[in-house]
Each structure stands twice: as C-alpha cells, then as structure tokens.
Amino acid sequence: MLVIFRNSLVLICLLLFTVSLPAGRADSPRTVVDSRGVEIQLPAKTQRVVAISDGLVEGVMTVLGVEGKLVGLGSQSLTKTWSYRFEGRDGETVTYVNGMNPVLCINPWLSELPMVARGPAINYETLLSLRPDLVILRLGSCSLPAADDRVQMALKTLDILGLTTVVLEGPYFSGFPNPENISNEIEILGRLFGRAQPAERLSRFIKTQIQEIERRTRQIKTEKKPRVIILGLSSAARKNGAAGQAFGLDTIESYLIEQVVHAKNAFQSPGHFKPVSAEHLLAINPDVIILCTAAGYHPPRELFEAPYYRHLRQLKAVADERVKALPWTPWNCEKRLEYPIDAMVIAKAAYPELFSDIHLGDWLLDFYQGLYGVDEETAKKLRSAQWMDWTVTDEK
Amino acid sequence: MKNNTNIFRPLAVFFILIATAAVALGTGKYDVSPVEVFRAFWAGIFSLDEPCGIPSIHLTVIWMLRLPRILMALIVGAALSAAGAVFQGCFRNPLVEPYILGVSAGAAFGAALGMLFPYFFSVQLFSFVFGIVAVAFTYGFGRIRGETPMITLILAGVITGSLFSAMVSILKYMAQDAALRGIVFWLMGGFYFATWTDIGWLLPVIGGCLLIMGKLGWQLNILSLGDAEARSLGVNPEACRIVLIILATLAAAAAVSAVGIIAWVGLMMPHAARMLVGPDHRRVLPTAAAMGGIFLIICDTLARTLITAEIPIGIITSIAGAPYLFYLLRTKTQTSLV
Numbered sequence: 253m254l255v256i257f258r259n260s261l262v263l264i265c266l267l268l269f270t271v272s273l274p275a276g277r278a279d280s281p282r283t284v285v286d287s288r289g290v291e292i293q294l295p296a297k298t299q300r301v302v303a304i305s306d307g308l309v310e311g312v313m314t315v316l317g318v319e320g321k322l323v324g325l326g327s328q329s330l331t332k333t334w335s336y337r338f339e340g341r342d343g344e345t346v347t348y349v350n351g352m353n354p355v356l357c358i359n360p361w362l363s364e365l366p367m368v369a370r371g372p373a374i375n376y377e378t379l380l381s382l383r384p385d386l387v388i389l390r391l392g393s394c395s396l397p398a399a400d401d402r403v404q405m406a407l408k409t410l411d412i413l414g415l416t417t418v419v420l421e422g423p424y425f426s427g428f429p430n431p432e433n434i435s436n437e438i439e440i441l442g443r444l445f446g447r448a449q450p451a452e453r454l455s456r457f458i459k460t461q462i463q464e465i466e467r468r469t470r471q472i473k474t475e476k477k478p479r480v481i482i483l484g485l486s487s488a489a490r491k492n493g494a495a496g497q498a499f500g501l502d503t504i505e506s507y508l509i510e511q512v513v514h515a516k517n518a519f520q521s522p523g524h525f526k527p528v529s530a531e532h533l534l535a536i537n538p539d540v541i542i543l544c545t546a547a548g549y550h551p552p553r554e555l556f557e558a559p560y561y562r563h564l565r566q567l568k569a570v571a572d573e574r575v576k577a578l579p580w581t582p583w584n585c586e587k588r589l590e591y592p593i594d595a596m597v598i599a600k601a602a603y604p605e606l607f608s609d610i611h612l613g614d615w616l617l618d619f620y621q622g623l624y625g626v627d628e629e630t631a632k633k634l635r636s637a638q639w640m641d642w643t644v645t646d647e648k
Numbered sequence: 649m650k651n652n653t654n655i656f657r658p659l660a661v662f663f664i665l666i667a668t669a670a671v672a673l674g675t676g677k678y679d680v681s682p683v684e685v686f687r688a689f690w691a692g693i694f695s696l697d698e699p700c701g702i703p704s705i706h707l708t709v710i711w712m713l714r715l716p717r718i719l720m721a722l723i724v725g726a727a728l729s730a731a732g733a734v735f736q737g738c739f740r741n742p743l744v745e746p747y748i749l750g751v752s753a754g755a756a757f758g759a760a761l762g763m764l765f766p767y768f769f770s771v772q773l774f775s776f777v778f779g780i781v782a783v784a785f786t787y788g789f790g791r792i793r794g795e796t797p798m799i800t801l802i803l804a805g806v807i808t809g810s811l812f813s814a815m816v817s818i819l820k821y822m823a824q825d826a827a828l829r830g831i832v833f834w835l836m837g838g839f840y841f842a843t844w845t846d847i848g849w850l851l852p853v854i855g856g857c858l859l860i861m862g863k864l865g866w867q868l869n870i871l872s873l874g875d876a877e878a879r880s881l882g883v884n885p886e887a888c889r890i891v892l893i894i895l896a897t898l899a900a901a902a903a904v905s906a907v908g909i910i911a912w913v914g915l916m917m918p919h920a921a922r923m924l925v926g927p928d929h930r931r932v933l934p935t936a937a938a939m940g941g942i943f944l945i946i947c948d949t950l951a952r953t954l955i956t957a958e959i960p961i962g963i964i965t966s967i968a969g970a971p972y973l974f975y976l977l978r979t980k981t982q983t984s985l986v
Contacts, residue, residue, distance in 0.1 A: 370957035371833045373840035376713050377677035378956045380705065397826030400766045405841055413708055424826070525825045585825060 284443045287391075287421035287436065294444065295385045295416060302326070302382055304369050305390035306583040309420065310355045310362070312438050315454050315589075315624060316447040319359055324382045326369035326395050329353050329583035330362050336549040336639075341557040348549055348639050351580040354590060357637040358624060369395045372402045376409060386444075387415050390437070392422025394585040418444060422586030429504045430511075431587045435459065454589075457622055461592035462512055465599045468606050469514040478539035478602050479518035480509045481569075482578075484525060484546020485554060485561070494527035495564060497546055504587055505544070508595045515540070515602040530563045540601045541569040543577045544594075545584050549639050551577045576601040579638035589623060590638070613643035657925050661938045665722070668942045672718050672949045677956065678709050685710060720842035720850070720906065721948040722941035725913055727854040727903040729940025730933050731896035732914030733921065734861055737868040737929055738889050738896075739798055746900035746914035749805040749893070753812035754782025755904040756835060760819040763830045771834070772846075772905050779901030782808050783893075796886065836960035837908035839948050846906050857899040858937055864892060865930035872929070910962055912969025913940050943968075 282294045301318075303309040304326025313319045325331065334351040356362050368379045372395060379387070387410060389396060396403050410417045420440060423433040435455040442451020482505040484497035498519040499505035505524065506517045518538035519528070525546065528536075543550040552575040555561050569575055578594050587594075596615060600607045613635070620631035635641060674685045684702070688710040691702050731746035739748070747753075758778030762771030790796050790804035820828055867888045870878045878885040900914070921936035947964040 366956040368957060370959070371829065373833075373838060373958040375677060375952060375956060375958050377709060377952070380709065381678045392826070394829065397829050398763065398766065400763060400830060401771065402830070402841060405843070409712070412712055414705075523822075523824060525828075527821065585829075 282446075284418065284440065286418045286440060287426065288419050290419070292416060292418050298385045298445070300382065300384045301386045301388060302368055302379060302384040303388045303390070304374070304393065304395050305388065305420070306330070306393045306395075306585060306588065307353045307355045308393075308422070308434065308437060308586070308588045309388050309390055309441065310359075311589045311624075312441045312451070312454065313445070314355060314358055316442065316445055316450050318445045318447065321445075322362070322365060323384060324368045324379065325362065325365050326367065326374070326389075327393060327583055328367065328370075329394070330356055331365070331367065332356075332363075332582070334549075334580070334582060338550075338554045338558050339560075340553065346551075346553060346557075348551070348580075350637065351549060351582070351639050352637045353582060354620070354624075354634050354637060357634050358626065358630065372396060372406070374406055374409075376413060379415070380413060384415060387417045388420065388441075388444075389417060390420045390422055390586070392425030392586040394583040397425075397585050423504055424586055429502055429507055431504050431507065431591045432459070432462070434587060434589070434591070454623070458589065458592055461619065462595055465512055465592075465595050466514070469512075469599060469603060472514050472603070477514065477516045479536075480513070480515045480540040480542060480598060480602055481518040481533075481536060481538040482506075482509070482542045482544050482598075483528075483533075484544050485550040486525075486546035486548070488547050489527050490560060492527065493529065495530040495533050495561070496528055497525040498528045499524045499544075500526060504591075505594070508591075508598055509602075512595045513599045513602050515598070533564060533567065537568050539569055539572075539574060540598075541567070541575045542598055542601060543575065545578065545581045549577070549580045551639070551642060574601060577639075577642065579640050581638070593619060593638075593640075611643075613640075616640055616643060658931055658935045658938070661924070661935050661942070665938045665942050665945075668945050669718050669722065672721075672945050673710065673714055675949050675953055676709065676714055677953060678705075678713075680706050680709055689715075716842040716844055716847060717839045717948055717952070718945055719847050720839050721944040723847065723850050723854050724839075724903040724907050724910065725917075725940035725942070725944030726858060726937035727899040727940075728910065728914040729917035729921070729936040729943075730858050730861055731900040731903075732940075733918035733929065733932050733936045734868065734892050734896040735914075736918050737872050737932075738892055739802065740872055740874075741802075742919065743915070744802075745911075746896060747809075747904075747909070748802065749786040749897065750782040750808035750812060751779040751897055751900050752904055752909045753809040753816070754785075755779035755901060756831075756909065757782075757812045757815050757819070758905070759834050759908070760816050760823075760831045763827050763834065764819055764823055776901050776905035778812070779904055780897065782812050783897045783901070785811075787890075787893075796889075833960075834908045837910040837962045838951065838958065838960050839907055840958055842907075850902055850906055853902045854899050857895045857902075858933075861892065861895050861899075862930070862933050864888070864895075865928075865933050868892065868929035868933075869927075872927075908962075910944070910965055912965045912972070913943060916969055916972050917943060 283291050284294060285291050299321055300323045301321045302324035306327045306329050310330060330353050335349045337345050337347040340346040366378060368375055420437045423429055423431055426433060438451050438455045442448045482499040486497050489497050500519055500522040501517060502522045503524040509515050509517045518536050555570060555575055564570060576597050578597055600612055616635050617628060617631040620626060620634045674682050684706050687702050688706040692711045728746050735744045735746055735748055736742055755775040755778055758774035759771050762769040762774040786804045786808040790801035792800055820831055867883060870881055870883050871885055871888060875885040917940040918936045921932050921939055925931040925935045947961050950964055951959045951961045
C-alpha cells in the first residue's frame with residue numbers, strides 16, 4: 253500500500269513537473285544570434301527596451317505588438333513633427349505641415365519617451381537610468397551610421413555597463429545595398445520577442461510587394477528602359493552651388509531602379525547624396541525624376557514652380573511632367589519598412605502603362621493596412637503623415 | 649598687499665577647480681546620492697575588491713562614465729587655455745587663439761581622413777599628426793630669409809588653415825552620407841567618447857607641455873616687451889618663440905585630436921586669467937589652465953545633463969564665448985590686453 257502511495261506520489265510529481273515545463277521554458281533565458289553573428293543571452297523577461305534606430309526597430313515592434321516595451325529612443329526622427337515650405341509660383345509660399353515618421357503617427361506617445369542619443373553620442377547615464385533589459389542598436393541608422401571606432405567604443409561601453417545589447421545591421425552598414433536584407437533584421441526581432449511567425453508574415457508581406465513590381469517589369473527590353481534619377485533637392489546642396497543630390501549605382505535607390513523596377517539609373521557614378529550641378533543634370537537629362545527626402549520634403553511642384561529651379565525646367569522629365577515624389581522619410585540613412593512605397597512610386601513613374609490598374613492613393617492605404625494591420629482611417633493618417641496625399645488629387 | 653592678492657587668487661582658482669570637479673562628479677542623469685558618489689570614488693581609489701556593499705553600477709557610473717569625462721575636460725580646457733595664453737603672449741595680440749596657426753584645420757583634415765578610411769587610419773592619430781603638420785607648414789611658409797616675421801607667420805596660418813579647410817571640403821564632398829555625418833559631428837567637438845586610454849596618453853603629453861610652458865613663463869614676459877628689449881636682456885626672441893609655439897601647438901593638437909574642435913576656450917580664459925592675476929605670465933599660465941579646466945567641466949556637465957541626450961559642447965562654449973568677446977571688445981579696446 254505504501255509502495256503504491258509512494259509510486260503515485262512520484263508519478264504526480266513527474267506529471268506536475270512535465271505540465272509546468274512549458275511555462276518554465278517561456279521564462280527561462282533564451283539566446284538569439286544578432287546581425288554580427290554574436291549569440292546573445294536574453295533576459296528571461298524583456299519588459300524595458302531602448303532602441304537606437306530611425307524607425308525600423310520601432311516599426312517592427314509595433315507590428316509584433318510589443319511596442320509598449322519601448323522606454324527610450326535614440327533618434328529624433330521618431331519624436332518630431334515636421335513642416336516644410338518653399339516658394340511657389342508668383343512668390344506664393346507652399347506649406348506642408350504635420351509630417352512625421354509613420355511609427356510616431358501610430359504611436360503618438362513615442363514623443364514623450366526620453367532620447368538617449370544624439371548622433372553617435374549616447375548618453376549612457378540616461379540609458380542606465382531607464383533600467384533597460386535590452387538595448388537594440390541598428391547600425392547604419394543616422395545615429396550610428398559608419399563602421400568606425402566610435403561604434404566599437406559604444407558597443408564596448410554597453411558591454412561594460414552590463415546591458416544586454418542586440419545589434420542589427422542595416423543594408424548599407426552590412427555592405428549589401430539590397431533592401432531585402434531588412435528581412436533578416438525583421439526575423440531577428442521576431443525571435444527576440446518570441447514572435448517569429450508574425451515577423452515572418454511581415455517579411456513575406458514586404459517581399460510580396462516587391463515581387464509584384466518585379467514580375468510586371470521583368471520582361472522590359474533594355475532599349476525600352478527609361479532613365480530614372482533619384483534627386484534630392486536639398487537646400488544645403490543648393491547653397492553650395494549644386495542643383496541637387498543624386499544616388500549612384502552602389503545605392504539601394506539604384507537597386508530599386510535597376511533590379512526591382514528594371515529601369516536604368518541615369519546617374520552612373522557611385523555614391524549617394526552626391527551633389528550635381530544644373531549643367532550636369534541637363535547633360536544627364538533623365539526621362540523620369542523621383543524626388544526624395546533631402547534636408548526637407550520636395551514635391552514635384554517645387555521643381556515645376558520654385559524660382560530657383562527655373563534652369564531645370566528644360567529637363568525632359570520636367571517638360572513631360574514625369575516627376576514624382578517619394579514619401580516624407582526623415583533621417584533616411586537606411587531603408588525602413590516602407591521601402592516598397594519607394595519601389596512602387598518609381599515603378600508607376602517609369603512604366604505608367606504597366607501599372608495603370610494601380611491607383612497609388614488606394615494602393616498606399618492597402619499597403620499601410622497590410623503592413624501595420626491598421627484600419628483605413630489610420631492608413632489615411634499615415635498617408636498624410638508621409639505627405640503622400642498628392643496621390644489622391646493627382647490621379648483622380 | 650598686492651603680492652598676497654596675486655598668490656591668493658591663483659590658489660582660490662585651484663580650489664574652485666577641485667570643487668567644480670567634485671560637483672560635476674556628483675551630477676548626472678543616473679541618480680547616485682552624494683554619499684554614494686563619495687563612497688564609490690574612494691572605493692575606486694583604493695581598488696577595493698569587495699567595495700563594502702557599493703552597487704557595482706555606481707562604481708561604473710563614477711569611474712567609467714563621469715570621471716574620464718571630467719578629467720578629459722580638465723586636461724583639454726587647461727591645454728587650450730594655456731596654449732591660448734602662450735600664443736597671445738608670443739604674438740602680442742589679444743585676439744589670437746590656439747588655432748591661429750592652422751592646427752584645427754589640420755586636425756580636422758586628419759580626422760576626416762580617418763573617418764573616410766576607417767580601416768586604414770585612426771581618427772585620433774591622424775588628427776594629431778595633421779594638426780602638427782599644418783603648423784609645420786605654417787612655419788615653413790612664414791619663414792623668410794632665416795627669420796619669421798610675426799605678420800607673415802599669421803598670414804601663413806590663415807593660408808594653411810584655408811588650404812586644409814578646402815581639403816576637408818573635398819573629403820566631405822567625396823564622403824558617403826554616413827562618413828559625412830561623422831565628420832560634421834566631430835567638427836562640433838565633445839567629450840562623449842572619453843576613456844581612460846585617452847587620458848593615459850593625453851595627460852603626459854599635455855601635462856609635460858604645460859609644465860615646460862609654465863617654466864618658460866618668464867620668457868613670455870620678456871617677449872611681450874618686444875624683440876629689441878628681449879635681445880637687450882639676453883634672450884633670443886626667435887628661438888624662445890619657436891620653443892613656446894611648438895609646445896603650445898603640441899598641447900592644442902593633442903587636445904583637438906582627442907575631442908574635436910572646441911572654440912572660445914583658448915581665447916577667453918587667458919583674458920579672464922589676466923584680469924584676475926595681472927599680466928605676469930608666470931601666474932597667467934597656471935591660472936588660465938585652471939580656469940580653462942573649470943570652464944570646460946561646467947560646459948560638459950551642462951552638455952550631458954541639460955537634455956536626456958547630449959548637446960555638442962561647441963554650442964555651449966560658443967553661447968558663453970560670443971558675449972564674452974563682445975564684452976571684451978566693448979570694454980578693453982582702450983587698454984592693452986596682453
């Protein structure tokens with residue numbers, strides 16, 4: 253009888269242990285391999301996260317539903333609301349207001365979070381005072397743009413401070429100007445927060461958008477490919493005598509033009525944000541001009557109307573009105589979740605006939621809803637926050 | 649009576665320096681009580697293996713984050729101020745600052761080169777080397793028929809500065825966006841990256857220069873009387889000036905290579921020191937050095953505590969410096985400043 257009782261007790265204990273095992277595993281320390289290939293031991297529960305990134309990490313966390321864990325940020329692009337004005341026709345001032353990073357538009361409370369970095373300078377005391385369980389650095393973001401000794405020093409200091417740090421490397425930083433590298437970052441973040449499946453879904457959604465553009469343009473013959481230039485109408489470049497800044501062959505922008513949209517990059521030199529003079533631009537004379545964020549937002553209207561661009565009105569693209577603008581993307585050192593919008597804007601401008609069934613304004617709403625899982629009203633707000641409402645008025 | 653005042657005031661400045669450093673050590677975004685700061689500081693001094701219940705994070709904050717910055721601010725402030733005093737004395741010009749011979753432009757070029765080619769060049773080393781190279785250029789350009797007239801030396805400094813600034817512009821033009829941001833950030837200066845390793849090499853270099861400059865203070869006094877007077881007193885003004893300029897350049901170049909370009913300190917502090925202890929360079933040099941340390945410690949403490957992130961220290965020194973120069977021009981143009 254005693255033996256039966258003792259055996260039963262052992263069995264019950266074993267059963268209890270087995271039942272409690274999954275819960276124990278969920279709370280036990282996990283490991284994740286970051287972009288550097290370093291295996292990071294994660295705390296059992298990650299509740300307080302500081303991210304130094306320009307929106308990718310925060311955006312993925314929003315999609316994964318863990319954005320509430322953010323307690324500190326490292327990029328002013330996430331907390332600021334922007335406005336932009338330029339001189340239009342007859343001296344009229346054209347103004348754009350309430351531009352913002354889409355992540356801030358969805359999570360307005362981010363503007364109240366403390367900022368721990370300014371440029372490559374991290375205020376380690378502020379960081380420590382936030383008591384983070386986890387620090388996520390995105391190398392290549394505007395705060396940590398280059399692979400220099402300062403980044404190494406930052407990593408060393410974080411290590412000395414005993415802070416668990418996961419490093420993501422953006423496409424530029426890792427030396428692959430291919431935005432699909434972002435999928436790796438998304439997957440690491442998925443594993444980090446125990447949300448591998450939603451992360452995979454997100455990654456797949458983005459890839460699908462790109463693949464659809466590739467599918468439609470893949471068969472274009474070389475001689476029919478239009479020459480596209482991505483142009484930044486930076487006022488700083490203008491002050492230094494340039495007409496704008498262009499993106500060369502080694503950039504993600506060029507990858508989108510040539511590998512995704514299957515057009516030709518009209519700027520055949522290396523480098524990004526490279527100053528180009530008005531004469532150089534007239535010599536290039538691209539078929540299509542795509543205006544990007546460059547020290548401010550630049551709508552096509554600026555190129556058509558602003559008195560300081562009168563020399564460029566003879567460009568073929570301007571005369572043919574084949575000028576479009578990319579979304580407002582403050583601090584665009586590395587691409588973020590919204591990069592398929594860039595590809596679609598380029599594709600629509602390069603091959604309007606191939607994408608005639610796509611109304612950009614509606615496509616954007618679908619994209620934001622698919623990306624962030626938001627309702628239509630929020631998607632409209634996101635479109636306005638990225639100053640893309642021209643897609644509604646221009647195409648109807 | 650006057651002698652007593654002149655001894656008392658430099659001493660008071662040194663006490664203020666220590667008090668400022670102590671306050672800065674207790675000030676920061678991470679909350680550590682003054683008692684804990686004191687305990688952590690002494691625990692570090694005596695290298696206690698088991699520091700009697702002091703949280704290790706307090707030791708890290710005090711010894712890894714605050715103290716290197718404070719010491720670095722002190723050393724750099726002292727270097728720039730003393731170098732400014734030496735240059736002002738050598739050139740007998742009150743508006744001269746440590747960067748007059750092109751050291752900042754040269755250092756900026758070296759740093760930009762280091763950022764553009766991070767795998768080949770160290771930012772700090774190149775900044776230091778090119779700071780010195782720029783001054784060597786200036787001296788080479790300014791030397792005519794075995795002599796170095798003051799006016800040609802200053803003009804040569806302007807030319808060298810322009811040349812290296814143009815080369816920095818070329819590098820900025822060539823740089824990718826990431827490196828460009830790094831260069832612009834470096835040019836604004838700051839103590840964010842201060843480490844004990846930096847202090848380990850800065851302290852002997854700058855400390856040595858300061859000590860020798862202090863010893864040569866009497867020669868600066870004679871130089872400020874004019875070359876003819878100096879010769880009549882048995883001092884070779886040319887040789888004396890070269891030695892002092894080399895020392896001041898070395899100190900300024902070391903400071904700039906470690907923290908970037910910090911304006912105004914080398915211009916303001918020598919004047920402030922002179923107003924406090926009179927024109928004797930034997931007192932001006934140590935007082936200016938201490939005041940430079942105080943000034944940069946205060947500026948850096950503001951830079952790391954005013955907002956949650958960091959403010960480039962150049963912004964704070966300029967906000968303090970511009971009104972000071974304006975005041976100087978308004979009030980001191982009638983009297984000699986050196």
